[in-house]
Amino acid sequence: GAGSDDDDQQDGMDEATRQALSDIDECQKELDELNEKASKEILQVETKYNKLRKPYYDKRAAVIEKIPNFWVNAIVNHPQISMLVDEEEEDCLHFLKKLEVEEFENVENGFRVKFIFDENPFFDNAELIKEFQLGPNTEPKSTSTLIKWKENMDLSKKQPQIIDARRKRGLEQKTFFSWFSDNKDPAADDIAEVIKDDLWPNPLQYYLTPDMEDGDDEALEE
Amino acid sequence: GAGSDDDDQQDGMDEATRQALSDIDECQKELDELNEKASKEILQVETKYNKLRKPYYDKRAAVIEKIPNFWVNAIVNHPQISMLVDEEEEDCLHFLKKLEVEEFENVENGFRVKFIFDENPFFDNAELIKEFQLGPNTEPKSTSTLIKWKENMDLSKKQPQIIDARRKRGLEQKTFFSWFSDNKDPAADDIAEVIKDDLWPNPLQYYLTPDMEDGDDEALEE
Ligand SMILES: [Ca+2]
Ligand SMILES: [Ca+2]
Ligand SMILES: [Mg+2]
Ligand SMILES: [Mg+2]
Structure with a gap:
């Protein structure tokens, strides 16, 4: 595991590494926020098209009942x-x-x-x-x-x-x-x-x- | 299969059924068009967010190189x-x-x-x-x-x-x-x-x- 290569990773981590990890964490938080926004927008598109599809599914259902x-x-x-x-x-x-x-x-x-x-x-x-x-x-x-x-x-x-x-x-x-x-x-x-x-x-x-x-x-x- | 129950389905299909199937086909075409539009819009969202994520991935990459x-x-x-x-x-x-x-x-x-x-x-x-x-x-x-x-x-x-x-x-x-x-x-x-x-x-x-x-x-x- 990581420990064997960087023995100071967990405790005796140097200041530069600590800062770098914190900077990465900042980037990850920004990425998480963007991912969440993207999911929401995609969901909105899906909801919108479900509504647009509905009348055609309803019409199809009425026709299918005749067959x-x-x-x-x-x-x-x-x-x-x-x-x-x-x-x-x-x-x-x-x-x-x-x-x-x-x-x-x-x-x-x-x-x-x-x-x-x-x-x-x-x-x-x-x-x-x-x-x-x-x-x-x-x-x-x-x-x-x-x-x-x-x-x-x-x-x-x-x-x-x-x-x-x-x-x-x-x-x-x-x-x-x-x-x-x-x-x-x-x-x-x-x-x-x-x-x-x-x-x-x-x-x-x-x-x-x-x-x-x-x-x-x-x-x-x- | 379908044939055994509706023996007139393929050839001797009655006019009402033929019309109904054609109406269903119309609905399917409208649904296909909506599906295609939905896919395009979802792709646009994904492309937009890939661009928004890029600077954070770039920044992350620069920091990771220090570790x-x-x-x-x-x-x-x-x-x-x-x-x-x-x-x-x-x-x-x-x-x-x-x-x-x-x-x-x-x-x-x-x-x-x-x-x-x-x-x-x-x-x-x-x-x-x-x-x-x-x-x-x-x-x-x-x-x-x-x-x-x-x-x-x-x-x-x-x-x-x-x-x-x-x-x-x-x-x-x-x-x-x-x-x-x-x-x-x-x-x-x-x-x-x-x-x-x-x-x-x-x-x-x-x-x-x-x-x-x-x-x-x-x-x-x-
Ligand atoms: Ca990272
Ligand atoms: Ca159908
Ligand atoms: Mg190792
Ligand atoms: Mg049967």
Whole structure:
């Protein structure tokens, strides 16, 4: 370490070095202030553009509602997200009417993903929300709406069999609803990131372009 | 995939759906334009603050030159970078007079790390530069100054023995100069990222705080 080369560094430091270190510290303080100002300005730009984007996202949402199964098709065509969606889950996602990503006013503080459903035979909730709180002075934290499954429709109870069947077929063992309800490692929730940064900004490309590597063998079954 | 649920999606698509998809496409184009404008404004902020930071970095550099062994001590105290520095390399880094990180005018396009040396018994170069070109329309690429080792001082020739000795001691096998000259995977050069985003913005904290886990056993040897 440093000590072995400059034995006077900690205690017997000479006056010139002490002054130099103090001068460096001054520079660092000025740099820190500039960094903080830069972050604030960048945040302002992001907030401004989130507001400018909003009417287009709203208009898009209204149009998407006219297209049957828009979101479920975008999801099952998405290379990463499709890997999660088990067969019965796909049936359930046909009732997904609307998907929304809302960043917090201060985008660094987090975001939520909202899944808005039509009346459906699987659960009573109209909205399922997974929210990520990433604020600067807290540990990352996520929370999910508790799903009120209808009688005998609880897909999460079928998880052990599903996982077993998927393991045998060599598929990803996490499923869509197990991802939704899993809040163990919010800082490493890749699926939420992919939804926020890829599916949400442009779902049309996935809706239009079936994924050729999605492991969906329905075509073979039919 | 989408085809199995909406068999008319590709060809026999009804007029309302066709119109809806075209409306979504319009929204996406407006969103793309806004995203591009936002990126440009953020880049302008970053460029502005790089210019504002420059005089403080220049002043800091002038002061650092007055402190013997500032950079080698900051480096050997840094938890990640220190892992690379082999004993003979540390001797060589005592001649490191100046370290600089320069981002390109468009910060997204890349950066270079400059190591500026005093006359030294190891090599003839006054500057060793590793440069990362990360521009948007090219594959990431890095290049390094070819080191002109003096006779019998070529530390890279000692790599096989060094690597072998380090493996036996359970240490990281990459060394400082092998990292410097390695341009095989520029997009995953964690060390360059750590130098740019951690050591360079605030070396003082590392200079002042010896790393307790740096595996440097000089104290034991003395
Ligand atoms: Ca869209
Ligand atoms: Ca400093
Ligand atoms: Mg030493
Ligand atoms: Mg289907």
